[in-house]
Amino acid sequence: MVMVYMFLFSPLVSIILISPLRKRIITSVDVPAYEVEKGGVVRVNVRLENKSFMPIPFINIEFTQPVNFRLSGTYNHITSLGPFEKKVVTMEYTAKSRGVGEVGVSGIWLKDYINIFRIPLSINDDEEKVTGEVTVLPRLVSLKPTSSILLGSSESFKQEDSDTANMNLFSWNGEPGYEFREYMPGDSLHKVHWKLSARNETLMVRKDEGGGLSKKRLFLDSYIKPVQKKQDIKTFYQILFGFSPKNKEKNFSNMEDDILMLEEKTLEALIAVANTSVKTGSEVELWLYENEDWNKYGITDSKTINDIQYRLASYKFSNISNLDSSKRLPLNEIAEDEGKSRYLKGTQSMVFTGNLDNALYKAVESFADYGVIVDVVSIKSVSSGKVNNEEKIANLRGDSWVLGTDEDISEVFS
Known part of the structure; x- marks a missing residue:
């Protein structure tokens, strides 16, 4: 008791x-x-x-x-x-x-x-x-200044050569030629400014005399293919048994993770190229599709790189499958913008995408029709093991890189 x-x-x-x-x-x-x-x-x-x-x-x-x-x-x-x-x-x-x-x-x-x-x-x-x-x-990955992706495709250099031939000395790439940067591996020694180098105790070359193109234009493709749920099977299980099969839910979760990894790797690749390009003296402009419109951002130093990191931290990709080409690449906006610019050519253009589908392929080809070659960085999912329209990558006029979500960015772009 x-x-x-x-x-x-x-x-x-x-x-x-x-x-x-x-x-x-x-x-x-x-x-x-x-x-x-x-x-x-x-x-x-x-x-x-x-x-x-x-x-x-x-x-x-x-x-x-x-x-x-x-x-x-x-x-x-x-x-x-x-x-x-x-x-x-x-x-x-x-x-x-x-x-x-x-x-x-x-x-x-x-x-x-x-x-x-x-x-x-x-x-x-x-x-x-x-x-x-x-x-x-988004993670900031360092690239070697001599990475192939920073040098520009051969087609881009052809554009620069043909355009420069028509310029006089007073419109030299739109810059007066008095800005300098530190020497990078690959720069020609006869372009070194020796007096300035002696004062700074480090080799200095003119900003517009580097080994690569003086300006880079980067595009972020906003479309990521949405996760496809098999609603018919799920509904069938719910009606008969009152619950969804666990393996189906697990597969759906894995598909969501794949989409997230595609987005993350796409942004990391873009920021890596932008950051290293700025460090090596290139002018960089970034085009983002936001709120139903294309916006251009100039990137000039580490502060603007950090500002772009903040912006991309909350960037929302689109899962609308019928986005037309004008929402995949800003051809009209570029044409209007370049009408006010002295940079008509001699610019390396590059798109970063997690879904190289027919619409984006046509958008890239549309730029080529106007004499602008667009290089392509395509991200592939680990689970799929391949990139969409892989056969069309070989037919692109510019250079292309395929980066897996599990691969090291600096090694692939070396």
Whole structure:
């Protein structure tokens, strides 16, 4: 009989013993709020202090679970504190995809001795935030200055040669010729400015006398083929059995991951080319299809590279399959823009795509009809093992690169 009473009253006794300890536990959370590149790590530190002589059996910490971060441990963490003990619990968040994620703590609870009840604990004196927004930027990959993708295709150089022949010295590539950059492997030594090099103690060449083209025009193809769900099979299972087959849901999740990896690799390849081109003295302009319109962004230094990383962190690709060619490449906008520009040719144009379909192929060919050769960087999924319209890549007039989502960008572009 005594055992029965003990069993019945044990929860009440447990909660009575633990309740006074609530105000004897000091908690605080160090919350990050900044940007990190994909693959980077941010840490959330939870500081606990027991100011009583009674041991604390269970403290339950729940961490947030942003979809674009991977946690180093379980989000639902259980710890304990001895008499007058201090402890720091750290959770690492590894950025796995671009976008904004909320990292931190969703709550901290004190649990009783038999682990039935829990009492919420105040955090940071209820004055400071316990979560922070962290922006995951597309990863910035370094390329060698001598990478083939930075040198321009032979067709692009033919454009530059034919165009330069018609220019006089006062319209030399649209630049006065007095801007300089550091010497890069592949530059001709007879183009070195020796007096300036002696003053700077490093070899300097004129900005418009590098080994590659003086201007690069980069396009981002906004179309990514959407995930195709087999609704008929799913609906059939739901009607008969009231649930969807697990393997179908798993396959669909894998397809979504493939789409995400295509987007991430496409952006990483684009930023890598833009960043290294700027470092080697090239002028870069980036064309993005946003809000039903094409927008042009000039990239000139590391600050504008960082600005583009921020913009692409929240860039939304389109899954509308019937996008016409004007929404895949900005031919009309380029024609209008170049009418105001002194750069008519001599520009390396390049499109980065995760779906080289017939519409994009025709758009690239349309540029060629106007005398503008567009090189193509096509990203292929690991699961598919091939790129769309692979046979047409060989027929493109410009150069082309095929990059797998699991391949190293610097090696493929070397």
